[in-house]
Amino acid sequence: MRPKITDIADIKDVSELRFKPxxxxxxxxxxxxxxxxxxxxxxxxxxxxDPKMSNRKESLQRFLDEEKKRETETRYDRANRLRERIAWEVAQERKEKSNSWRRATVVRY
Structure with missing residues (x-):
């Protein structure tokens, strides 16, 4: 029987992620x-x-809110986050591949 994504262990056990959000x-x-x-x-x-710099308070609050939200998350929430992270990683890989291909092509006039 195929394993479900909800059975996945901690993210570090799945793979070493290349990109950092x-x-x-x-x-x-x-x-x-x-x-x-x-x-x-x-x-x-x-x-x-410097608390008066723009967006520093909002940025910190966003991270703190995310940490608080994760305290009560379910296995389903965690699996869904992992699914989204993998999709994001694949998209980043494709961007890098696309960008490296553009730089590698030589345009001659």
Missing amino acids: ADRAGSAHLMTPGELRAATERARKLFNE
């Missing part, structure tokens, strides 16, 4: 727990440095 302006809901903690700490550090 925080580095590519991705959504917090796509981040692994480790990535979310690192992004929250970075946002907290930036907020503590």
Whole structure:
């Protein structure tokens, strides 16, 4: 019998992910727990440095809200997040492949 995605273990057991949503302006809901903690700490550090800078408070609050939401998530929510993350990773791979192909082609006039 084929395993269901809800049977998937922790994301680190599935694969080593190549792209980081925080580095590519991705959504917090796509981040692994480790990535979310690192992004929250970075946002907290930036907020503590200068709370009046634009969007720092909102950014920190968004990460904190996501962490709070994950405290009560179900296996279905986690599996759905993993499914979305894999789709996002595939899209990033395709973008990189497309961009590298464009740079590799030589246009002659």
